[in-house]
Amino acid sequence: MDDVIVVGGGIIGASTAYFLSKAGRKVRVFERDPTYKNASFPLSLGGFRRQFFQKENILLGKFAKEFIFQLPDLLKTKKNGKPTVSMVPNGYLLLFGPEQAQEQYEALKNHKACDAGTKNVKAEELQNFFPWINTDGLETATFTDSKIEGWIDPHMFHAALKNKAIELGASFEKKEIKRINEIKANTIVSAAGCWTNELLADIPVVPQKHTVFRVKCPKHIPEMPLTGDLPSGVYWRPEGKEYLAGSPNAKFDAPDLEPEWNDFEELVWPALANRVPAFEELKLTGGWAGYYDCNKLDNNAIVGKHPKMENVYLATGFTGRGLMQAPGIGRGLTELITTGSYQSIDLTCFSVERVLSEKKRAEPYVL
Ligand SMILES: Cc1cc2nc3c(=O)[nH]c(=O)nc-3n(C[C@H](O)[C@H](O)[C@H](O)COP(=O)(O)OP(=O)(O)OC[C@H]3O[C@@H](n4cnc5c(N)ncnc54)[C@H](O)[C@@H]3O)c2cc1C
Secondary structure, eight states, rough: OOOEEEEEEEEHHHHEEEHHHTTTTEEEESOOOTTOOOGGGGGGGOOEEOOSSSSHHHHHHHHHHHHHHHHHHTTSSSSOOOOOOBOOOOOEEEEEEEHHHHHHHHHHHHHTTTTTEEEEEEEGGGHHHHHOOOOOTOEEEEESSSSSSOOOOOHHHHHHHHHHHHHTTOEEEEOOOOOOGGOEEEEEEEOOOGGGHHHHHTEEEEEEEEEEEEEOOOOTTOOEEEEETTTTTTEEETTEEEEEEESSSOOOSSHHHHHHHTIIIIIIHHHHHHHOOGGGGGGEEEEEEEEEEOOOTOOOOOOETTTTTTEEEEEEETOHHHHHHHHHHHHHHHHHHHHHHHHSSSGGGHHHHHHHHOOOOOOOOOO
């Protein structure tokens, strides 16, 4: 019998394979599409942040930074002695209107308890830090400016984790699993992303289509952080000499990954031009859409052992933050599988039981 089988070779599957292999387990990863054409991770914005409401998400964001900074050492292989992920540590800036401010003041207590290193200012002071912002309608903003948040290249991150896992003895095989009980192994990990509900019918994680636009603007602001405008739901960041901007319009049951082009004129451009006057001169140069692995119960992760299946573990439902949480989740699942409990960050709050008994524990800061 196999030791460990991981279903899904995306970013969560690759990270779990790396940590389990490092712990001495023999891992086979089954991935149905090794081109990863529709998988979530290659279509993501690559952002890593610690600006969340819930403590566990803040701590996972802190670990992401630690892991990414140490990645060249941790994930170097005989073939590639210096893996990189093209990190841009420009930070995150989250903007709140009066209707979101109270919740953010609560969130800041958790930032403080977790020593997140975030800064909070009133809207009136914001232009001292970010002179390109129009603060109309804002009450407060939280940001980091000490290179502890930013973004990375998702493909390079995945490749580095996968290649290291393979060097440590894991195999990645092209194979589609139709039913979880067709696999026989000491330990089974479902890392099937937004398709988890097809494998495990009691888990409410489904594809939710999100569109990202690529735009060009004569004014280049290279130091701009990944900025989330909570009143409009629009977020953006520099991408080389251009910018990427995400639509707040999320769609369930989308028949394909065609971008929602109308969102640009109707939702995204007006919000961008309102918040950054320089963006009035934007030109749309492209775009794409990808699926969030949306946990329909509460937009929060589902991680742990399935209580009704002897040897089945799962990790899914990251709803827009699976790339940055991959290191912490891979490490946490490995601790749970190898020792029976979490040793680093306690992820018990994300248990499968919580979802099966419909106990919501919402994370409000979904971008
Ligand atoms: C537009 C967009 C922007 C995003 N921005 C960010 C961001 O800035 N930061 C961040 O942290 N996250 C971001 N995300 C979210 C992030 O991409 C996902 O949360 C993350 O990729 C989930 O990882 P995963 O490994 O679970 O799923 P995936 O990356 O989708 O991988 C799952 C894999 O499982 C395979 N699979 C599924 N079912 C089976 C089966 N039955 N048999 C075999 N293989 C199977 C699939 O083919 C797929 O390759 C974004 C997502 C999108 C779409």
